[in-house]
Amino acid sequence: xxxxxxxxxxxxxxxxxxxxxxxxxxxxxxxxxxxxxxxxxxxxxxxxxxxxxxxxxxxxxxxxxxxxxxxxxxxxxxxxxxxxxxxxxxxxxxxxxxxxxxxxxxxxxxxxxxxxxxxxxxxxxxxxxxxxxxxxxxxxxxxxxxxxxxxxxxxxxxxxxxxxxxxxxxxxxxxxxxxxxxxxxxxxxxxxxxxxxxxxxxxxxxxxxxxxxxxxxxxxxxxxxxxxxxxxxxxxx
Amino acid sequence: xxxxxxxxxxxxxxxxxxxxxxxxxxxxxxxxxxxxxxxxxxxxxxxxxxxxxxxxxxxxxxxxxxxxxxxxxxxxxxxxxxxxxxxxxxxxxxxxxxxxxxxxxxxxxxxxxxxxxxxxxxxxxxxxxxxxxxxxxxxxxxxxxxxxxxxxxxxxxxxxxxxxxxxxxxxxxxxxxxxxxxxxxxxxxxxxxxxxxxxxxx
Amino acid sequence: xxxxxxxxxxxxxxxxxxxxxxxxxxxxxxxxxxxxxxxxxxxxxxxxxxxxxxxxxxxxxxxxxxxxxxxxxxxxxxxxxxxxxxxxxxxxxxxxxxxxxxxxxxxxxxxx
Numbered sequence: 085x086x087x088x089x090x091x092x093x094x095x096x097x098x099x100x101x102x103x104x105x106x107x108x109x110x111x112x113x114x115x116x117x118x119x120x121x122x123x124x125x126x127x128x129x130x131x132x133x134x135x136x137x138x139x140x141x142x143x144x145x146x147x148x149x150x151x152x153x154x155x156x157x158x159x160x161x162x163x164x165x166x167x168x169x170x171x172x173x174x175x176x177x178x179x180x181x182x183x184x185x186x187x188x189x190x191x192x193x194x195x196x197x198x199x200x201x202x203x204x205x206x207x208x209x210x211x212x213x214x215x216x217x218x219x220x221x222x223x224x225x226x227x228x229x230x231x232x233x234x235x236x237x238x239x240x241x242x243x244x245x246x247x248x249x250x251x252x253x254x255x256x257x258x259x260x261x262x263x264x265x266x267x268x269x270x271x272x273x274x275x276x277x278x279x280x281x282x283x284x285x286x287x288x289x290x291x292x293x294x295x296x297x298x299x300x301x302x303x304x305x306x307x308x309x310x311x312x313x314x315x316x317x318x319x320x321x
Numbered sequence: 322x323x324x325x326x327x328x329x330x331x332x333x334x335x336x337x338x339x340x341x342x343x344x345x346x347x348x349x350x351x352x353x354x355x356x357x358x359x360x361x362x363x364x365x366x367x368x369x370x371x372x373x374x375x376x377x378x379x380x381x382x383x384x385x386x387x388x389x390x391x392x393x394x395x396x397x398x399x400x401x402x403x404x405x406x407x408x409x410x411x412x413x414x415x416x417x418x419x420x421x422x423x424x425x426x427x428x429x430x431x432x433x434x435x436x437x438x439x440x441x442x443x444x445x446x447x448x449x450x451x452x453x454x455x456x457x458x459x460x461x462x463x464x465x466x467x468x469x470x471x472x473x474x475x476x477x478x479x480x481x482x483x484x485x486x487x488x489x490x491x492x493x494x495x496x497x498x499x500x501x502x503x504x505x506x507x508x509x510x511x512x513x514x515x516x517x518x519x520x521x522x523x
Numbered sequence: 524x525x526x527x528x529x530x531x532x533x534x535x536x537x538x539x540x541x542x543x544x545x546x547x548x549x550x551x552x553x554x555x556x557x558x559x560x561x562x563x564x565x566x567x568x569x570x571x572x573x574x575x576x577x578x579x580x581x582x583x584x585x586x587x588x589x590x591x592x593x594x595x596x597x598x599x600x601x602x603x604x605x606x607x608x609x610x611x612x613x614x615x616x617x618x619x620x621x622x623x624x625x626x627x628x629x630x631x632x633x634x635x
Contacts, residue, residue, distance in 0.1 A: 094453040095429030095480065103450045105466045106443075107512055139431055156432065156447045220484050221412070248482045250429055252456065264485050265412050284483045291457075300460045302475040308483035334623040337601040338550040343622035344604065344614075345557050353566060353613060359556035362563070371539055437528070440539060 090244070091150045092143045096252035096294065131167040135220050136274030140246035141166050146194035162191035170198065201245035201275045207312040209278045222281035224266045229311060230285055233320030234260045238287075238313045246274035249313045256293050257317050261306065262286035269310055282310040371440030374405055375488055376509035378415075378438070379520075380502050383493040392490070393417055405437060413438070416479060417490040418516075423474050424489045425463065425516030427455045428481040435486035439511050446515065456480060466517050489516040496522040527559065529569045535576040538596055551597040558604055567607055575603040 094100075132138040142150070142163045149162040168174040169192040176192040212222040230236060240247075240254040248270050264284035272280040291303035333339070348354045378399070382389035392399050396413040413435060416424040428434065429452045434442040445451055455462045459476045463469070470476065479487040491513040497505060512518035530536055537555070538545045546552040562569055579599040583591065592598070608614035 092430055094449055095427075096457045097453045098457070100450040100453045102465055103445050103454070103462060104448055105445045105517075107510075107518070142431070151449060156444060248430060250480065250482060252429075262414075264414075264483060267484055284485065286485075295457055300458055300476075302473065303459055303478065304475065305456050305478045305480065307480045308485050310483065334620070334627045337554070337595070337598045338548065339623050339626050340601050340605065340619070341550040341554045341557070343619055343626055344601070344608075345553055347614060347618060347622055348557060348561070348608075351613075354557055354560040354564065358563065359553070359560045362559040363552045363556035371544075436531075440531070 090143055090251075091145060091147045092139075093251045095250045127164045127167060130173065131171040134273045134276060135268055136246045136248075136270035138163065138167070139270070140199075140274040141170075141195075143246065144196040144199070145191060146196075149191045149194060162195075165191040166195045196244070199244040199246075199275075201243055201271070201277065203277050205241060205243055206272050206277060207269070207280055207282070209272075209280045212279065212281055220267045222266050222268060222279065224281060224283065228263050228283040228285070230260050230263070230283075230314070230316065231320060232260050232262065234316055235318040235320075236260060236285070236287060236309075236314040237317045238309055239315065240313070245271060247271045247313075249309065250307060252294060253287070253289060253307055253309075256289055258287035258289040258293075258307070260285050261288045264308060267310070269312065271310075280312075282312050285309050285311055285314065287314070372438075372509070372511035372514065373506060375435070375438040375511070375514045376506040377502070378403075378488075379490055379509045379514065380505035382490055383505055384502060389417075389490075396488075412485045413488060414479075414485055415488050415490050416477065416516075418492045418519075420492075421474055422477065423463075423470055423516065424477045424479065424487075425455060425459055426479045426481065426487040426489060427452060429453070429456055430480075430482055433481040433484075433486065435488055438486075438488055439514060443511070463517060468518055489514050491516075491520045494520050494522040527562075527569055530573050530576070533573055533577065535573050535580060537600075546597075551600075554597055554601050554604065558600070561604075561608075566613060567611060572603065572607060575607045576600060579603040579606070 128138060132141055142159055144166065145159065145162050150159055152158050152162070165179060169176045169179065176190055177187065179190045179192065180187050210224065210226070212224060215221065215223075235257050236259075237255065237257050238249055238253055240249050240251070262285075264286060266281050266283045269280040269282050272278055285308070287307055287309050289305045289307065291299035291305060294305060345354070345356075345359070349356050378392060382392055388399075392415050396415045400413060416426075418424055427446075432442060432447040432452070434446065436442070451462070456478050459478050460470060463476075481487060491509065493505075494508070497508065500508075508520050508522065510518055510520065513520045544555070546555070558572060561567060562572065576599060579602045582602075583594070583599055586592075605614070605616075605619065609616055
């Protein structure tokens with residue numbers, strides 16, 4: 085397994101402590117969190133409109149901003165700083181001035197630049213009728229390339245663009261257990277490279293295949309994978 | 322108990338309590354609101370939103386085998402029939418717990434969550450501790466969170482990496498045979514529908 | 524009829540516990556119900572109300588020091604509701620003031 089994790093792709097990574105579980109926590113711990121949520125709905129329509137774009141902005145944050153003590157809403161706030169700069173609404177330096185912080189300290193200075201994705205690394209686009217309401221789902225004429233029971237492997241790639249393939253399943257064989265409705269491909273839409281809709285497979289992995297012989301007994305991890313992520317290892321027969 | 326003549330519970334005409342009462346009465350007198358409808362709305366909102374939507378689906382599944390089957394086969398259709406709409410619902414799958422099988426949901430890549438069925442996600446669900454560990458050592462994580470499963474129970478973890486959203490259908494606890502839909506729904510917690518807790522009869 | 528979830532997706536989200544709405548006193552649930560019925564009967568939309576509520580919250584935030592009362596969500600809710608009704612000329616401010624003053628004068632123990 086590659087050790088070059090993107091900051092957000094933490095499934096199966098080690099060294100984390102106990103889950104901070106509180107069955108009765110308030111929805112917002114502080115008032116500012118409520119403001120961030122409100123701000124987000126003002127910022128997104130002027131910046132990251134396409135599926136996966138906002139997630140990709142978060143994924144490019146420096147790890148100190150991603151995992152900062154301000155938690156989930158702190159992450160969103162940092163992500164918004166990045167977007168507002170990238171879309172030309174607020175300059176990084178101007179933001180520092182407005183925030184009254186030392187120059188060069190807003191999240192925009194620390195995040196990775198927009199990763200250029202080679203369109204050739206993406207599957208071809210397909211013409212599909214646009215649905216009436218805004219949705220990520222598309223109707224595909226072509227049937228899925230895989231069927232339930234097939235053994236598949238996702239090789240993945242080292243492109244730094246947006247993807248929904250978690251690192252922890254790369255190179256591991258899993259079994260297709262269900263086929264979900266087709267969706268636009270986030271690897272493409274996050275970079276404004278078209279819908280490239282894909283059937284979506286639900287793939288089941290045995291824990292021991294993912295984590296080794298010491299893994300817990302009787303654990304199956306199911307992951308939803310866009311069809312273009314995987315190749316057939318062994319067909320069902 | 323001493324007499325308090327001429328004092329209202331708030332002696333401030335600007336207190337929200339007084340203002341609200343005055344507001345409601347004036348609006349009712351003008352025919353802009355209907356008091357019976359307001360009563361019904363309060364009744365409904367106190368119990369309808371957030372996890373109560375998911376909880377009702379669970380309770381109904383416990384009471385009606387046909388409904389349970391429909392929900393497991395095609396949740397999208399059921400949600401449409403029940404007119405449940407909202408953020409994040411594009412495609413929903415319900416995963417039923419049964420003896421020997423326990424389901425739990427996560428989004429390792431960010432924090433995807435079925436908002437319209439469960440309300441706003443709790444911060445522990447979005448924490449790196451949960452996101453990283455529940456796919457790797459779910460039995461241990463669940464035990465730490467208070468749920469100990471038999472060693473021969475298969476644990477199925479569902480990582481929400483596409484726009485499919487998952488909801489766990491927990492098992493009905495014994496001792497609830499006499500309860501109706503509303504009473505059953507009150508027992509079903511958000512955490513049991515994520516899969517980190519089971520439903521208790523009390 | 525659902526539509527109030529538009530409030531959840533904003534800084535004007537009502538307090539919840541395990542996802543359920545939390546009312547600390549009956550007047551809060553009445554204020555909620557009154558707003559909901561006004562939306563249902565078409566007096567305004569949840570979006571209108573959300574905007575007004577956000578302004579009320581911002582007005583509270585702008586208060587400083589001793590002038591700023593402790594945070595109370597439903598106090599902002601009622602302020603927003605009043606403002607919206609006034610701006611849509613569905614209610615007159617003096618009418619409401621008068622009625623509120625009358626209620627303050629009532630003897631203890633009256634029926635709601």
